[in-house]
Amino acid sequence: MVADRRQARTTAIEKPLRRRSERSPVSAGILAYRQGDEGLEVLLVHPGGPFWRNKDDGAWSIPKGEFGGSEDPEQAALRELSEELGPAASIGPLRPLGEIRQRGGKRVVAFFGQAVFGPANLFSNTFELEWPPNSGRRQHFPEVDPAEWFDLDTARIKVLSGQVALIDRLVEAVP
Numbered sequence: 001m002v003a004d005r006r007q008a009r010t011t012a013i014e015k016p017l018r019r020r021s022e023r024s025p026v027s028a029g030i031l032a033y034r035q036g037d038e039g040l041e042v043l044l045v046h047p048g049g050p051f052w053r054n055k056d057d058g059a060w061s062i063p064k065g066e067f068g069g070s071e072d073p074e075q076a077a078l079r080e081l082s083e084e085l086g087p088a089a090s091i092g093p094l095r096p097l098g099e100i101r102q103r104g105g106k107r108v109v110a111f112f113g114q115a116v117f118g119p120a121n122l123f124s125n126t127f128e129l130e131w132p133p134n135s136g137r138r139q140h141f142p143e144v145d146p147a148e149w150f151d152l153d154t155a156r157i158k159v160l161s162g163q164v165a166l167i168d169r170l171v172e173a174v175p
Helices: 002-013 073-085 152-158 161-173
Strands: 026-036 039-047 064-066 095-101 107-116 126-130 138-142 144-151
Touching: 026 073, 026 144, 026 161, 039 152, 039 161, 064 073, 073 107, 073 144, 095 161, 107 161, 138 144, 144 152, 152 161
Parallel strands: 026 107
Antiparallel strands: 026 039, 026 064, 039 144, 095 107, 126 138
16 A cells, blocks of 8 residues: 555655655764964864855854764764865864754764864865866865864854854854
8 A cells, every 4th residue: 555655655746756865974074173363263174066156154163074883983073174174184182062953964073182283284185077068078076175273253154054053162162
């Protein structure tokens, strides 16, 4: 009976039903901070590629990426920091910031630590994408372009809305 209803719905909308995965993807990331001339600053990255080219406010993120179930979240966060910023980025001991859920449902396990990084030293991994769409041309784009230090007020405007809570938690945790 259930199969009959599913078939009827598939026929009605003329495409197969997609099952929602029981678990949303999980990422691990690091909110790096430093003491700047005007106070606490955080390091955010802007996603590379053509989809993000003209987006600014609300488009930046902490360096983060997905990790597997058997991988330690802290080690995954360190790996992602290195992949997205390059070998010039160094970070002190990490402390947990907890977990957030972004608008699309992705969970992010976050850590924070004091960092030394000059955005001019950015050396990001790349990804390949057919661009323009349906052109048959494959192009490589940086995963991150650029990375910048922001004061807290500006960071709250630049970062993805779901990650603002991480900045607030950082402020509570750093003396």
